[in-house]
Amino acid sequence: MKITRIETFLVPPRWLFVRIETDEGAVGWGEASLEGRSETVRTAVEQLAEVLLGQDPLRIQDHWQVMMKGSFYRGGPVLSSAVSGLDQALWDIAGKIAGLPVHTLLGGPVRDRIRMYGWVGGDEPNEIADAISERLEQGLTAVKMNASGRFARIANNRDIDGIIGRVVAAREVLGDTGDVGVDFHGRITMPNARRIIPELEPMRPMFVEEPTTPENSHLLGQLTQGTSIPIATGERLYSRNEFLPVLQAGISIAQPDLSHAAGISEVHRIASLAEIFDAQLAPHCPLGPIALASCLQIGFAVPNYFIQEQSIGIHYNQDGEVLDYLADTTVFDIRDGFIERLQAPGLGIDIDEAAVRKADERGHAWRGPVWRHTDGSFAEW
Structure with missing residues (x-):
């Protein structure tokens, strides 16, 4: 062949x-x-x-x-x-x-289902409450929210209180059994992170994600040693070599992206590396159906798999949705917060090739926004 x-x-x-x-x-x-x-x-x-x-x-x-x-x-x-x-x-x-x-080729399943979460924004308290309610109706029991939008290098009290208030609003909707991850998205500087993370402790978030940019990963140990909140990072790390220092710094959750970190082969190895540090795997995946299926195949095969991100119904899916490119959408049905183990050969999904070829005729030229601080200087998006 x-x-x-x-x-x-x-x-x-x-x-x-x-x-x-x-x-x-x-x-x-x-x-x-x-x-x-x-x-x-x-x-x-x-x-x-x-x-x-x-x-x-x-x-x-x-x-x-x-x-x-x-x-x-x-x-x-x-x-x-x-x-x-x-x-x-x-x-x-x-x-x-x-x-x-694929999970059978990797050694066989270690679980029957995987818990899922979805993104809910992070701007206004009332919007957070409504967005979380929609996700709960979708069948999820866990969500992730942005801590903030554009954020000053040294924040004022109002901005810090705004983050705390939105997480409080999220916790009120989720109650004691739901979970919320708080994504700093690399937007928040180390001085701000040191001030904000301790104030999030009473809300017991599921994790704080990317509290610093990947090029400043050498600073993560200052945060992991100062909080009981699990620190997560990894969507902008591309190999086990790059994950080693952040695991040594004490992160609790590794978040490689199956479409960025050299695929199933390398992420399977990253999972084994994380296990040595008693860290969990929760791959980054605000992407399409093939990336999600690849994540799930890893998840069914490795023991230290915590939860899976997915983008069904996410805000940016205006021109194309995860389910649009599947011949059978039921494989991604979420029940009680979980997706059941994929059983079909390969990645376990049936791609609608005609829909893909038609979508490619439209194509896209998506670009991330460029943000600036109030003084005109570049701001992290």
Whole structure:
């Protein structure tokens, strides 16, 4: 069996799908989405296709080595995202050929269902309450909210109180059994984080996410040692090498992105690394159906899997929705806060190829906003 064709599809709202076809008719799908840079990743996939075409699709780990290390210059989000999509597609093919879901190929299931959460905004207290109520009606029992929008380098009391007030409002809706994660999104400087995190302690959030930018990960130990709130990070880390120092700094939850961190192969290894530090895995995934399915396949196979993000019904899904690209949407049904174990071969989903090809005709050119502080200087988004 040989790889004969590799295609990419730029589908709304901001995703990049990858399709690998073999000479025996087996087809695998992956997702190489890199928000704001998907066109660049598309070119990277086309370049990597040069080393895959004509090769045996089942030599997944060898292909991963060549794609990640075959060039003298390595790493970074563009290369790792391109490899992610191709790696997912190769695992999808392997599972379909074997007639087994990917989690079985990874050693078999360790759980029957995975708890899910969704994003709910984070601007006004009354909006938070309404958004959480909608998520609870969707079947979720956990949510994540932004701590703030644009945030001053050294915040005033009103801004800090605003964050605390919104988390209090979230806790009131969720009660004692629901959970809320608070995403700092790298927007909040270390001086602000030191002031805000202790004040969140009484609300007992599920975690505080990305309390500093990834380039300042060396500062995380100052936060993890000063709070009982689990600290989470990792959506902008792309390898186990990059996860090692933040795990050593004491984070509780690792959040690799299956479409950024070099795919199923590398995230499976990141999970094992995290287990050594008694850290849980909760992959970042405000993305499409293929990325979500890949996350779930990892989740069913690794013991230290905590919870899974998903973007069904998220605010930015205006031109394309997760379920739009599935022939069977029931695989992602959420019941009592959980998705049941995927049973079908490969990634466990059936992609609606006609819908994908039609969406690619529209394409997208999604870009993240550029924010500025009141003095005109650049602000983290």
